[in-house]
Amino acid sequence: MEMVNLKINNMPCQAPAGSTILEAAHEIGITIPTLCYLKEIQRVHGACRVCVVEVKGARNLLPACVYPVSEGMEVFTNTPKVQAARKTNLELILSTHNQDCMSCVRSGDCELLRLCKQYGVDKSNSFEGAMPERQDDYSALHLIKDNSKCIICRRCISTCAEKQGVGVINVVERGFNTHIACAFEGKLADSTCIGCGQCINVCPTGALVERDDTQKVWTALGDPTRHVIVQTAPSVRAALGEEFGLPIGTNVQGKMVAALRRLGFAGVYDTDFAADMTIMEEATEFLHRMKSGGPLPLITSCSPGWVRYCETFYPEFIPNLSSCKSPQQMFGALSKTYYAQKMGIDPRDIYCVSVMPCTAKKLEIGRPDQCAAGPDIPDVDVSITTRELGRMIHRSGLRFNDLPDEDFDPAMGEASGAGHIFGATGGVMEAALRTAVETLTGQEVEPVEFQAVRGTDAIKEATYQVGDLTLRICVVSGTANAAKVLDMVRSGEKRYDFIEVMACPGGCVNGGGQPIQPAQVRNFTDIKGLRAKALYDLDRDSPVRKSHENPLVKKVYAEFLGQPGGEKAHQILHTHYQKREKLY
Amino acid sequence: MRHFSTVPFAGTPEQEEQLKSWLDQNKDMPGVVMPALQKAQETYGYLPIEVQRMVAEALGKPLAEIYGVATFYSQFSLAPKGKYRISVCLGTACYVKGSGKIYEKLQEKLGISGGECTPDGKFSLDACRCVGACGLAPVMMVNDDVYGRLTEDDLDGILAKYTD
Ligand code: SF4
Ligand code: SF4
Ligand code: SF4
Ligand code: FES
Ligand code: FES
Numbered sequence: 001m002e003m004v005n006l007k008i009n010n011m012p013c014q015a016p017a018g019s020t021i022l023e024a025a026h027e028i029g030i031t032i033p034t035l036c037y038l039k040e041i042q043r044v045h046g047a048c049r050v051c052v053v054e055v056k057g058a059r060n061l062l063p064a065c066v067y068p069v070s071e072g073m074e075v076f077t078n079t080p081k082v083q084a085a086r087k088t089n090l091e092l093i094l095s096t097h098n099q100d101c102m103s104c105v106r107s108g109d110c111e112l113l114r115l116c117k118q119y120g121v122d123k124s125n126s127f128e129g130a131m132p133e134r135q136d137d138y139s140a141l142h143l144i145k146d147n148s149k150c151i152i153c154r155r156c157i158s159t160c161a162e163k164q165g166v167g168v169i170n171v172v173e174r175g176f177n178t179h180i181a182c183a184f185e186g187k188l189a190d191s192t193c194i195g196c197g198q199c200i201n202v203c204p205t206g207a208l209v210e211r212d213d214t215q216k217v218w219t220a221l222g223d224p225t226r227h228v229i230v231q232t233a234p235s236v237r238a239a240l241g242e243e244f245g246l247p248i249g250t251n252v253q254g255k256m257v258a259a260l261r262r263l264g265f266a267g268v269y270d271t272d273f274a275a276d277m278t279i280m281e282e283a284t285e286f287l288h289r290m291k292s293g294g295p296l297p298l299i300t301s302c303s304p305g306w307v308r309y310c311e312t313f314y315p316e317f318i319p320n321l322s323s324c325k326s327p328q329q330m331f332g333a334l335s336k337t338y339y340a341q342k343m344g345i346d347p348r349d350i351y352c353v354s355v356m357p358c359t360a361k362k363l364e365i366g367r368p369d370q371c372a373a374g375p376d377i378p379d380v381d382v383s384i385t386t387r388e389l390g391r392m393i394h395r396s397g398l399r400f401n402d403l404p405d406e407d408f409d410p411a412m413g414e415a416s417g418a419g420h421i422f423g424a425t426g427g428v429m430e431a432a433l434r435t436a437v438e439t440l441t442g443q444e445v446e447p448v449e450f451q452a453v454r455g456t457d458a459i460k461e462a463t464y465q466v467g468d469l470t471l472r473i474c475v476v477s478g479t480a481n482a483a484k485v486l487d488m489v490r491s492g493e494k495r496y497d498f499i500e501v502m503a504c505p506g507g508c509v510n511g512g513g514q515p516i517q518p519a520q521v522r523n524f525t526d527i528k529g530l531r532a533k534a535l536y537d538l539d540r541d542s543p544v545r546k547s548h549e550n551p552l553v554k555k556v557y558a559e560f561l562g563q564p565g566g567e568k569a570h571q572i573l574h575t576h577y578q579k580r581e582k583l584y
Numbered sequence: 585m586r587h588f589s590t591v592p593f594a595g596t597p598e599q600e601e602q603l604k605s606w607l608d609q610n611k612d613m614p615g616v617v618m619p620a621l622q623k624a625q626e627t628y629g630y631l632p633i634e635v636q637r638m639v640a641e642a643l644g645k646p647l648a649e650i651y652g653v654a655t656f657y658s659q660f661s662l663a664p665k666g667k668y669r670i671s672v673c674l675g676t677a678c679y680v681k682g683s684g685k686i687y688e689k690l691q692e693k694l695g696i697s698g699g700e701c702t703p704d705g706k707f708s709l710d711a712c713r714c715v716g717a718c719g720l721a722p723v724m725m726v727n728d729d730v731y732g733r734l735t736e737d738d739l740d741g742i743l744a745k746y747t748d
Contacts, residue, residue, distance in 0.1 A: 133585055167646030172655045173586070183651035184633050185585060192646075584633075584647045 037065035098148030111204035139189035156199035165480030197359030197512015235423030243390030249530030254405025272415030274331035305503025332379030333372035357511030385513025417539030424532035425507035666708035675714030683722035
C-alpha cells in the first residue's frame with residue numbers, strides 16, 4: 001500500500017494514499033466531528049461541514065470527511081478558526097431545529113446535541129428566523145418521522161436506497177422547503193417501507209425513531225389479571241449491555257434475565273427456544289421440498305423485513321418462502337397453545353411481550369394469520385426493541401451492571417447453540433444444516449461448525465455433499481444484496497437449494513432496534529462482527545448445540561405437537577404470504 | 585406543504601406509448617432522470633404520480649428518487665395546466681406596479697396557490713418573467729390574451745370572460 005507522509009496538528013504521521021483526512025486523523029487518535037458522513041454508504045457527503053479543518057496553503061477550510069491526504073500536507077484540526085467555523089455551522093443547523101431535547105428520545109445519544117455541547121453552542125446564540133413547516137409522520141406502527149429534528153444529513157436516504165434497496169424516502173423540494181419525505185408526501189404506513197429500521201440506526205438525531213411501545217408493557221405489568229410473559233431474541237443479549245455502557249459484543253444474557261424478572265414478568269423466556277422449533281420445522285420443510293421437487297430454492301422467512309421486501313419487490317418468489325412463522329411468532333403461538341394448556345391458563349389472559357433487535361417485528365405481530373389460539377388472540381401482544389427494553393430498565397432504577405446472572409425460566413427457556421446463532425447472518429443456515437444433515441444421513445455431524453456460512457460478508461455461498469444429495473446454499477444479508485441474489489436466481493445464472501436472507505446487513509445483531517452507536521463508532525468499528533462473536537461464543541459453550549437435541553423441543557413435539565411438519569405443527573407454526581401493492 | 589392536484593389524470597394511450605418508447609430506448613443513459621422527466625413533461629404537460637410512476641418503473645428506480653428530482657427543479661410542474669393558463673408577470677416593471685398583489689388576489693379568488701390548477705381543470709395560475717410589455721405594467725396573460733394596466737378590480741371581469 002502506498003503511504004503518504006503528512007502532519008496533523010504538527011505531529012508527523014503516515015496514511016495510505018487515497019484515505020481521507022478524517023481517516024488519517026482517526027489513526028493517530030484524533031476524532032474530527034461529523035454529522036453527515038457515514039463510511040458504509042457510497043453517496044457523496046459534504047452536507048454538514050462540521051468536519052472542516054485547516055490545511056496549510058489552502059484558502060478555505062476543507063471537509064475532512066471527503067478530502068484526501070497528500071504528501072507533505074499539513075493539517076490543523078482544532079485551531080480557533082476551525083472551532084469558530086464548526087460552531088457557526090452548528091448554529092445554522094440549530095436555527096431551524098426544534099430544540100425539544102427534554103422530551104426527545106435521543107437526548108442521551110444525539111450526535112447533534114453532543115457536538116453543540118462540545119462547541120459551546122446554546123440557544124441564545126442560534127440564528128433566529130422562520131421555521132420550516134413541521135412535517136411529522138406518525139402513520140406507521142414501527143417508525144416515526146419528525147422532520148423538525150432533521151438536519152438533512154441524508155444518511156437515512158442512502159441507507160434505505162443503497163443498503164436496503166428500498167428507497168422509500170428521499171430529499172424533496174428545495175431551499176428552505178427541503179425535507180425528507182416519501183414520494184408525493186405519502187405516509188410511511190402505506191409505503192414500500194419494509195420496516196427494517198436501518199434508517200433509525202444511522203440518524204444522528206431524533207428525526208427518525210421507533211414507535212415506543214413501552215407504555216403498553218408497563219400497563220400490562222401493572223394488571224394483576226394478566227399473566228405477562230416475555231421472550232428475548234438471540235441478538236438482544238449481544239447488544240443490550242451497550243445501553244449501560246458495556247463494551248460492544250458483551251453477552252449480558254444473565255443480567256438481562258435478572259432485569260426482566262425484576263421488572264415483574266411472570267415468565268422470562270427465550271426466543272432461542274422458538275428458533276430451535278423453527279429449525280425443526282424448516283429443516284423438515286426443506287427436506288420435503290428436496291424430495292418432492294420443490295419449489296426450490298427454499299428461502300428463509302424469519303426476518304419480517306425481508307418477508308415484506310419479498311412480498312413487495314419480488315412477489316414471484318413468494319412460493320419459495322418457507323411457510324414457517326418467525327421465531328418470535330412461533331414463540332407467541334406456542335405460549336398461547338402449548339404453554340397455556342400446560343399451565344392451565346386461559347390464552348386470553350396471557351400477555352406475550354417480545355424483546356427484539358428489530359422494528360419490523362412491530363409490524364409482524366399484526367399480520368393476518370398470526371393467531372394460533374383463536375382469531376382474536378394474537379400470538380404476540382407487543383413487540384419492543386432492545387433500545388426500548390434499555391429504557392424500561394433505566395426507568396425502573398435497576399442498576400443493570402450490578403445485577404446477578406440468572407437463568408431463563410425452564411418452561412420455554414431452554415435453547416441449543418443453534419438457536420443462539422440465529423442472530424448472526426449465516427446462523428439460521430448453519431443451525432438448519434446441523435439438523436438437516438443429521439436427519440438425511442442418520443449420522444452425527446462432526447464438527448458441528450459450518451465455517452463457510454460464517455462472517456459478515458454480504459453474500460456467502462457453499463456446496464455440501466450429503467449422502468447422495470448436493471446442497472447448494474447461499475446466505476445473504478441486507479435487502480439490496482438479497483435483490484442481487486434473486487436477480488441471479490431469476491436469470492438462471494445461479495442455482496441454489498436453500499437461501500438464508502436477513503433484511504439487516506449482518507443479520508439481527510445489526511437490527512434496526514439495536515442500541516444506536518454514533519457514526520464515529522460505526523465508521524471505525526466492526527459492530528456486527530463483535531456482536532455476532534458473542535453469539536458464536538455462546539453457541540460454542542452450550543452443552544447442546546443442535547436444535548433437534550434440545551430436550552425442550554423434543555418434549556413439545558412428544559407432548560403436544562406430534563411430528564415436525566405434521567398437521568398440528570402446521571396449524572400453529574406456519575403461515576402464508578401475500579403480494580403487496582407497490583404504491584410508492 | 586405542496587398541494588397536490590385533484591384534477592383526474594387523463595393521459596391517452598398515445599402519450600403513454602410515446603413516453604414508454606423513449607424510456608425504453610434511453611433507460612441506460614447516464615443521468616437519465618432529468619431528460620426522462622423533461623420528456624414526460626413535454627408529453628403530458630405536467631408530472632402527476634401516474635406519469636412519475638411510469639418513469640420510475642421503466643428506469644428501475646424508486647418513485648421517491650424521481651419525485652425528489654421533480655420537486656427540486658422549478659422547470660417541472662406537478663400540477664396540470666388549466667384550459668385557461670393564467671400567468672402573471674412578476675418582472676421588475678410589473679412588480680413595482682403591484683403585480684405581486686394581483687398574483688396574490690388571483691390565488692385567493694381561484695382558491696389555489698401559484699403553480700396549481702383549479703380542481704375543475706379550468707384555470708391554472710403561474711408567475712412569469714417579463715413578457716416584453718412593460719409599458720402596460722402590471723401585465724397578466726390568459727392563454728394568448730394580454731391584459732395590461734391591471735387593477736384588482738379588473739380581475740372578476742377578466743375571469744368571467746372564460747366561462748365555457
Ligand atoms: S434531535 Fe438532538 S438536538 Fe434535537 S431535540 Fe433531539 S436531542 Fe435535542
Ligand atoms: S425502515 Fe428500512 S425500508 Fe423503511 S424507511 Fe427505514 S431504511 Fe427504508
Ligand atoms: S431523518 Fe435523520 S438521517 Fe435522515 S436526513 Fe434527517 S437527520 Fe439525517
Ligand atoms: S461534511 Fe463532513 S461530516 Fe458532514
Ligand atoms: S416586467 Fe412585466 S412585462 Fe416586462
